[in-house]
Amino acid sequence: xxxxxxxxxxxxLALPGLAVxxxxxxxxxxxxxxxxxxxxxxxxxxxxxxxxxxxxxxAVKAARASFEDGRWRGKPPREKKKIMFxxxxxMERDFEDLALMETLDMGKPIRDSRGFDIASAVNSIRxxxxxLDKVYGEVATTPAERLSFIVREPLGxxxxxxxxxxxxxxxCWKVGPALAAGNSIVLKPAEQSPLTALKLGELALEAGxxxxxxxxxxxFGESAGQALARHMDVDLxxxxxxxxxxxxxxxxxxxxxxxxxxxELGGKSPQIVFADAENLDxxxxxxxxxxxxxxxxxxxxxxxxxxxxxIKDAFVEKVLARAGAYMPGDPLDPASxxxxxxTEGQMKRVLSYVDVAQKEGAKLSLGGKRVRAESxxxxxxxxxxDNVLNxxxxxxxxxxxxxxxxxxxxxxxxxxxxxxxxxxxxxxxLWTANISRAHRxxxxxxxxxxxxxxxxxxxxxxxxxGAKQSGFGRDRSLHALEKYTELKGISVTYKV
Ligand code: NAP
Ligand code: MG
Numbered sequence: 446x447x448x449x450x451x452x453x454x455x456x457x458l459a460l461p462g463l464a465v466x467x468x469x470x471x472x473x474x475x476x477x478x479x480x481x482x483x484x485x486x487x488x489x490x491x492x493x494x495x496x497x498x499x500x501x502x503x504a505v506k507a508a509r510a511s512f513e514d515g516r517w518r519g520k521p522p523r524e525k526k527k528i529m530f531x532x533x534x535x536m537e538r539d540f541e542d543l544a545l546m547e548t549l550d551m552g553k554p555i556r557d558s559r560g561f562d563i564a565s566a567v568n569s570i571r572x573x574x575x576x577l578d579k580v581y582g583e584v585a586t587t588p589a590e591r592l593s594f595i596v597r598e599p600l601g602x603x604x605x606x607x608x609x610x611x612x613x614x615x616x617c618w619k620v621g622p623a624l625a626a627g628n629s630i631v632l633k634p635a636e637q638s639p640l641t642a643l644k645l646g647e648l649a650l651e652a653g654x655x656x657x658x659x660x661x662x663x664x665f666g667e668s669a670g671q672a673l674a675r676h677m678d679v680d681l682x683x684x685x686x687x688x689x690x691x692x693x694x695x696x697x698x699x700x701x702x703x704x705x706x707x708x709e710l711g712g713k714s715p716q717i718v719f720a721d722a723e724n725l726d727x728x729x730x731x732x733x734x735x736x737x738x739x740x741x742x743x744x745x746x747x748x749x750x751x752x753x754x755x756i757k758d759a760f761v762e763k764v765l766a767r768a769g770a771y772m773p774g775d776p777l778d779p780a781s782x783x784x785x786x787x788t789e790g791q792m793k794r795v796l797s798y799v800d801v802a803q804k805e806g807a808k809l810s811l812g813g814k815r816v817r818a819e820s821x822x823x824x825x826x827x828x829x830x831d832n833v834l835n836x837x838x839x840x841x842x843x844x845x846x847x848x849x850x851x852x853x854x855x856x857x858x859x860x861x862x863x864x865x866x867x868x869x870x871x872x873x874x875l876w877t878a879n880i881s882r883a884h885r886x887x888x889x890x891x892x893x894x895x896x897x898x899x900x901x902x903x904x905x906x907x908x909x910x911g912a913k914q915s916g917f918g919r920d921r922s923l924h925a926l927e928k929y930t931e932l933k934g935i936s937v938t939y940k941v
Contacts, residue, residue, distance in 0.1 A: 446541075451555060451777040455545050460491040461639075464500060464663060465646030467507035468656020473664070474499045481639060484552035484785035485776050487821040493639050496664035498672035501631065504660035505676050508602045508629035511657030518599050518627030522578035529574035529624060532652035536567045539648065543613060546640040548776045551609050552785030552822070553739055555777055565905075566617040566641075569921075572905050573621035580926060585934070592937045597930040599627035600705070601680040604673040606633045606666075606694075608686045609787050610742040610845075613641035618909075618920040619683045620645070620659065626929040631660045631679070633670050635686075637787050639663035666690065675701045683928065685709040685744070688914055707918025707928050709744065709910055711843040712871030714892070715864040716747040716900060719857070720756045722876035723898070729763035731874070731900035732849070737771035737827050738901075740786055741795075741847040744915075745872040747900055749833075749840055751860055754853040761831055761851055765811055771847065773816060773824040785822040786846060792823035795846030799828060802839040807850065808832040835863045843869070857882065861889045870912030874900045893919075 446454070462478070463470040471494070472478070478492035494500075511517060517525070536543065543566075544558035553562070585593040605619040616632060623630050634642035646661035662669055670690075674682050674697040681704055682694050691708040698704045716735055718728050735747025752760050774781030786792045792815065799813045812828035825847055833840055833850035840850050854860040864873055872894040877883050887895040893911040896902045903909070908919035918928050 446779060448775060448778040451545065451779070454541065455549060455777060458542060458545055460546065461643035461647060462491050462493045463643070464494045464496050464504075465643065465650070465659070465661040466500065466504045467660065468650055470647065473497065474503070479636065479665075481550065483549045484787055484823045485549060485820070487789070487823070490549055490640075493643075493663050496662045496669045498668065500662055500664070501669055501672040501676065504631045504662050505602055505673070505678050507657035508631050508660055509678055511655060512599070512601050512629040516655040517624075517629060517658040525625070525627070526574045526577055528653040529570055529577075532649055532654065533567050533571040533574065535648040535652055536563070536570065536645075539644070540567075543641055543644060545777075546644065547613060547638070548784070550640045551612060551638040551787050552776050554774070554781040554784045556779055556781065557739060562611055562614045566613040568905060569614075569617035569621040573625035576923060576926070577625040580923060587936070590938055590941045592939070594935055596933050596935065597626070597926070598933050600929055600931055601628065602678060603628045603630045603929060604633070604676070604679045604682045605630060606670050606673065606682060606684045606686065607635060607642070609635035609638040610739060610744070612638040613645060615685050616642050616645060618685075618925070622925040623683065623929045624654070624659065626926050628929055629658045631662055631673060633662050633664065633673055636663070636665050671697065674698065677702045679704050681705040681707065681928065683707050683918070687711060691916060705928070708916030709918065709920060710914065710916040711845070712745050712869045712911065712915050713749060713841065713843055713867045714745050714747050714869070714872040714874070715749040715751050715867075716874040717751040717854075717860050717864055717876065717886070718753065718756070718760060719860070719875065719877040719879070719882065720753040721878050721882075723878040725756070725760060725763065728876040729760065729767055731876075732764045733767035733771065735874070735900040736849040737768065737783060737847050740773070740783055740825070742787065742791075742845050745894070745901065746845075747874060748844060748849065749835075750849055750851045751854050751863055752851060753860070754855050757851070757853045761810065761829070764849070764851075765829060768811055768827040768829055771827045773826065775820070783827070783847065785824050787823075789823050791845065792825060795825050795844055795848060798839060798842070798844045798846070798848060802830050802833070802837060802848075802850070805837045805839070806832070807837055807839060812847070835866055841867065857886065861886060865889075865891050868914040871915035872896065872901075
């Protein structure tokens with residue numbers, strides 16, 4: 446579709462603004478709404494229900510009732526699977542609308558909403574539907590007079606709190622396995638990007654997910670999010686977002702019912718390029734894509750580029766030559782490879798890191814400024830800093846924007862030391878043709894994911910999550926089902 450076709454279709458989109466609670470589309474009990482804006486041009490898209498503690502309580506009660514009477518978890522696996530497949534089909538039916546909503550809501554290029562976000566959201570629902578009857582329990586080794594078996598049971602009411610950078614994709618990483626495991630869910634999308642989550646709630650009802658099983662409650666983190674995380678009848682908070690909020694969630698859990706918490710937090714992920722890499726052009730492609738994809742608003746963004754000193758200058762030239770391809774354009778233009786940052790505040794935050802990096806002595810090699818200001822939207826050009834030290838703020842804090850820091854290293858030991866010298870541990874990457882080095886270094890890197898000779902080699906079959914302050918718990922793969930289930934050991938004693 447052309448830019449004009451996207452604009453025309455966007456103008457006629459019916460944007461969801463009501464919460465989905467107990468199978469009904471409802472306003473907030475207070476009647477309050479908040480204006481949902483688009484970073485594309487800073488205008489208001491629609492009014493969205495501003496849910497607070499009373500709405501959260503209603504959603505949790507509906508979820509609990511649906512869990513207790515077994516209207517979802519008690520269905521035969523085949524039935525559950527059929528309904529989840531139908532949900533995936535409905536998401537495909539409304540694919541273009543979902544893609545447009547995502548792009549309008551948080552500013553990512555339509556190319557990525559289509560090619561990545563919505564496509565992988567559909568894939569998550571379908572993959573967990575396929576998996577749900579393929580997970581078996583265990584029989585334990587016991588004395589002869591006993592049979593002990595271990596079953597996995599759904600936890601109960603799952604609270605999912607998600608961020609704005611991949612709204613539907615993140616929601617489905619949680620909703621897919623949580624539903625497949627038989628739970629009931631209360632999903633709180635980020636205030637900046639509620640549209641696709643609300644649409645997901647509506648489509649789930651249409652698909653036949655029973656009322657109360659998937660509730661979607663838009664609102665602010667401090668009120669709706671906090672009420673959910675402090676609720677005495679929520680069994681788990683599955684969270685993706687910042688470390689700052691992750692810390693609060695653990696406090697809320699401790700101060701309420703000791704609910705479980707799983708945290709997918711941020712990163713300061715290193716991509717290490719050794720001089721012996723087989724293909725430096727591919728490595729340079731990955732260096733640029735690794736930081737500029739999704740405007741750098743990626744938890745596993747390759748924000749620290751570690752390059753062996755002997756090739757550093759030549760390699761940086763290659764990266765600079767590729768960075769221009771990520772100059773932001775209108776997010777609705779199918780040709781755009783980068784869009785707007787999510788809010789004005791986020792743009793200012795990113796630009797403040799550019800200032801700090803310059804003050805601390807890094808060399809600005811490219812970019813560093815707002816662009817397309819006349820649109821009213823929040824765009825920052827691809828930015829590269831050379832001569833960064835790992836002690837610089839740019840190397841220590843998550844910028845969550847299109848800002849790359851290049852750090853030189855002299856040998857393998859130093860590369861590993863710098864890569865691990867961070868509080869984070871989400872992902873790391875390395876480029877080398879030396880197979881021993883590839884294995885050796887990958888085992889020394891402290892992160893949940895290591896990518897050798899290819900950045901962000903992501904697949905739903907491989908668990909995703911972090912080490913250290915990047916959080917704990919895993920999304921994707923069958924391992925994700927672990928956090929949505931409880932192990933129960935059942936022993937039968939009989940006469941031998
Ligand atoms: P955020 O501020 O932590 O917000 C995430 C979610 O938490 C939002 O829904 C937010 O609601 C809610 N929230 C805020 N305060 C809360 C509170 N006191 N109690 C309960 N919920 C609360 O993060 P963000 O700025 O949206 O997202 C960016 C962060 O997410 C980055 O740090 C990034 O690295 C991380 N991230 C991690 C992964 C991963 O898989 N590891 C993936 C993507 C992003 P409101 O927005 O409505 O306030
Ligand atoms: Mg928005």
